Amino acid sequence: MFEHVWKKFRRGEYDDSLRDVIPALTKRMLRRARPRTDELNEAQGDFWAVRDVSFSVCPGEVLGIIGPNGAGKSTILKLLTKILKPTRGRSEVRGRVGALIEVAAGFHGDLTGRENAFLQGAIMGMKRAEIARQMDAIIEFAGLGDFMDTQVKRYSSGMQARLGFAIAAHLDPDVLIIDEVLSVGDMAFQERCMERMKQFKARGVAMVFVSHNLQQVSMLCERAIFVQNAVSAHGPVQDVIAAYLGSATTRHTNVTGSPIDVLEARLTDASGAPVTTVAPGTPLRLGVDYVAREPTTDFHFGFVLYRSTDNGVVYDGGVQASEVGLSTVSAGDRFHLDFEFRPHLARGQYHVECHVFHNPSQSYLGRLAPAGVFGIAETRTYQGVADIELSCTSAARPDAESQRVVPASGW
Amino acid sequence: MPHTLSRLGSDLREIAQEQIEYHELLASIVRRDLLLRYKQTVMGFGWAIFMPVLNTIIFSVIFTRVTRLDTGVPYPIFAFAGLLPWNFFSSSLSFALGSLTGNSSLVTKVYFPRELFPISAVVVSLFDFLVAFTVLIAMMVYYRIGVTWAVLFLPVILLVQIAFTIGIALLLSMANLFYRDVKYLFSVVITVWMFATSVVYPIDRVGGRLAAILSLNPMTPIIDGYRAVLLHGTLPALRPFAAATVLSFVILAIGMLAFHRMEFAFAERI
Numbered sequence: 001m002f003e004h005v006w007k008k009f010r011r012g013e014y015d016d017s018l019r020d021v022i023p024a025l026t027k028r029m030l031r032r033a034r035p036r037t038d039e040l041n042e043a044q045g046d047f048w049a050v051r052d053v054s055f056s057v058c059p060g061e062v063l064g065i066i067g068p069n070g071a072g073k074s075t076i077l078k079l080l081t082k083i084l085k086p087t088r089g090r091s092e093v094r095g096r097v098g099a100l101i102e103v104a105a106g107f108h109g110d111l112t113g114r115e116n117a118f119l120q121g122a123i124m125g126m127k128r129a130e131i132a133r134q135m136d137a138i139i140e141f142a143g144l145g146d147f148m149d150t151q152v153k154r155y156s157s158g159m160q161a162r163l164g165f166a167i168a169a170h171l172d173p174d175v176l177i178i179d180e181v182l183s184v185g186d187m188a189f190q191e192r193c194m195e196r197m198k199q200f201k202a203r204g205v206a207m208v209f210v211s212h213n214l215q216q217v218s219m220l221c222e223r224a225i226f227v228q229n230a231v232s233a234h235g236p237v238q239d240v241i242a243a244y245l246g247s248a249t250t251r252h253t254n255v256t257g258s259p260i261d262v263l264e265a266r267l268t269d270a271s272g273a274p275v276t277t278v279a280p281g282t283p284l285r286l287g288v289d290y291v292a293r294e295p296t297t298d299f300h301f302g303f304v305l306y307r308s309t310d311n312g313v314v315y316d317g318g319v320q321a322s323e324v325g326l327s328t329v330s331a332g333d334r335f336h337l338d339f340e341f342r343p344h345l346a347r348g349q350y351h352v353e354c355h356v357f358h359n360p361s362q363s364y365l366g367r368l369a370p371a372g373v374f375g376i377a378e379t380r381t382y383q384g385v386a387d388i389e390l391s392c393t394s395a396a397r398p399d400a401e402s403q404r405v406v407p408a409s410g411w
Numbered sequence: 412m413p414h415t416l417s418r419l420g421s422d423l424r425e426i427a428q429e430q431i432e433y434h435e436l437l438a439s440i441v442r443r444d445l446l447l448r449y450k451q452t453v454m455g456f457g458w459a460i461f462m463p464v465l466n467t468i469i470f471s472v473i474f475t476r477v478t479r480l481d482t483g484v485p486y487p488i489f490a491f492a493g494l495l496p497w498n499f500f501s502s503s504l505s506f507a508l509g510s511l512t513g514n515s516s517l518v519t520k521v522y523f524p525r526e527l528f529p530i531s532a533v534v535v536s537l538f539d540f541l542v543a544f545t546v547l548i549a550m551m552v553y554y555r556i557g558v559t560w561a562v563l564f565l566p567v568i569l570l571v572q573i574a575f576t577i578g579i580a581l582l583l584s585m586a587n588l589f590y591r592d593v594k595y596l597f598s599v600v601i602t603v604w605m606f607a608t609s610v611v612y613p614i615d616r617v618g619g620r621l622a623a624i625l626s627l628n629p630m631t632p633i634i635d636g637y638r639a640v641l642l643h644g645t646l647p648a649l650r651p652f653a654a655a656t657v658l659s660f661v662i663l664a665i666g667m668l669a670f671h672r673m674e675f676a677f678a679e680r681i
Contacts (some may be wrong), residue, residue, distance in 0.1 A: 083678045
């Protein structure tokens, strides 16, 4: 539960030696004693790191928190876990809280993996007997069988993170708070973590999940909030991700003043109407305007399609300028290209980048990203990228009985 | 006023609840600190004995060869009986001092009562104290000092000392978190404090106005108390010891409350 929470931070340095504090104190006493307020004192560099944020999470629900760096995501988690106290508002968590804020925070390099597991478990609120009982499962989960009696300072960072998550994964919390921890560990381990979180969810654990991996957020959460110190968007996860991706803070590269500028682009359907979300395979058209600033020859028009949630390249291609009758352009030429394509894609958010690429020098002449943004809506896939138009038929096999292979005798 | 009282009450209840809820964690942190101490050092528990023994030898040379000091009991055992509890006090404080700043990764990342760090520092030093106590017993046997029923009062003295030490440890560790100068100030203050306590000489030899100031120091009745019950077989002098007891528990309460109320600022200021 998070009700209208505000958190004030101060930029710059605190006085943390007595040398600084004595002049500061005398100054304060000479002036009229000013009561401590929860108002912002901008002259002293105060700012709101978290401004009027509210949300609540029910058991069995996963709330995703997304936003750019420095948007207050981790601060929100620290307020939730009582590490920080809100300047205004109220934050309340009912039940046992497991926090995966930095999995290896409690580790001490000179202790062995096993000793650290006991300590870390205790820090996370487990009873010693409980940890002892779970120890084998923890070792198994972390995949550190032979290293549990080695000092943690000899571990690789991936091993430390794995041990940390393995301990946390064997907590029995009512509320789990997860901050950007799944980015460590190899693919197989990440897979295991996602699996574990789904189990927690099924068990009715309320979770708050902070990540920059929007793909993981969209797979795990039903609802999300997009914060930029204040809440910029909240609601169903796909909508919030779309809002985040569409916000100005996400990468916008538009190289201007280059030999060939990509001026603007318009994404429409076949009839010319603008689109936001379409079904897989819907014919789309991207109309792009270019202007040449310098005479240029031997280049191509690039068309790159990304899945926005993880910036994975779905398609990277284009056309040679000569193919569309523009083998040479001179300064001041303006021209328009219409790209037509069918996105046979699974549900999610996608965006297109358009660029002009000079073949001999292997360099960009101009680039616009995102040139077009769209979502795909369908309900058939669980995850994945491509819509492969899967179909399936069934037919009765009346002769199935007679075709069963009978093992020859003598085996 | 009623508001202040009710807030005090709810704070005390919270403190008590947290101590009960997290007692296993305290045990784990103590275990960690002990493990670390005896893993990284060759002599392990030997260090607990070495320091007070070395100091006893030094002061015995000074006060028996250089100048004679009449203490009623053989000087070495007089000094050791003072240095042993003093060492417990001063090493608790110096461990506690850095206990919050040294665990900054935990303080800023995970929530649990932060009192556990300075308290654990005191408990770890208590282990050293108990180990070194065996040397005191050996010395008592050597000097043929018999024990009387007064020795039953020993746990009370130890309890008062622990209360006082934890109170000071909480305040110091917190102060050091906010102002790192405290660390340097501490090393000066603790040396002066030792000579202002009857650790290596009986403080009642000091007279005049200075004596009045020194009598405010609760460590003197505590250390004199150890000597009374162990070496002299009598109870500690009633009035100074009672005063020290009250003061110790007042300091403990102030330390606990102040710590509890400032805790929220730790993660921001560390």
